[in-house]
Amino acid sequence: MKAIPVPYVVRRVDDGAAVEIQWEERGHVARYGARMLRLACQCAGCVDEMSRRPTLEPASVPEDVRALAVKLVGAYAVHFSWSDGHATGIYPWERLLAICPCAECAAKRA
Ligand SMILES: [Zn+2]
Numbered sequence: 001m002k003a004i005p006v007p008y009v010v011r012r013v014d015d016g017a018a019v020e021i022q023w024e025e026r027g028h029v030a031r032y033g034a035r036m037l038r039l040a041c042q043c044a045g046c047v048d049e050m051s052r053r054p055t056l057e058p059a060s061v062p063e064d065v066r067a068l069a070v071k072l073v074g075a076y077a078v079h080f081s082w083s084d085g086h087a088t089g090i091y092p093w094e095r096l097l098a099i100c101p102c103a104e105c106a107a108k109r110a
């Protein structure tokens with residue numbers, strides 16, 4: 001079984017316009033744009049549970065959407081409350097790592 005990545009720090013930055021995740025004690029810090037995270041929500045309201053296809057209309061998410069609150073969900077995930085009123089999505093660490101926007105991860109995925 002693969003070890004589940006657990007970040008050291010998860011915090012709102014720029015008044016919630018972005019969320020910073022520090023994956024390792026030293027280094028590997030990534031800054032997730034709030035809108036990018038909001039659009040990556042996989043809750044039942046944003047993704048069809050049967051087909052896993054996104055049902056969220058990107059145009060319905062404001063360009064300036066912000067993370068109002070960040071809350072840990074057990075040891076495996078984090079929950080965001082968004083300024084567009086959406087607050088039902090939880091983001092497992094694995095999912096967040098899979099969409100990590102840092103240059104190194106982006107290069108690995110490319
Ligand atoms: Zn959602």
Ligand SMILES: [Zn+2]
Binds near residue numbers: 102103
């Ligand atoms: Zn990364």
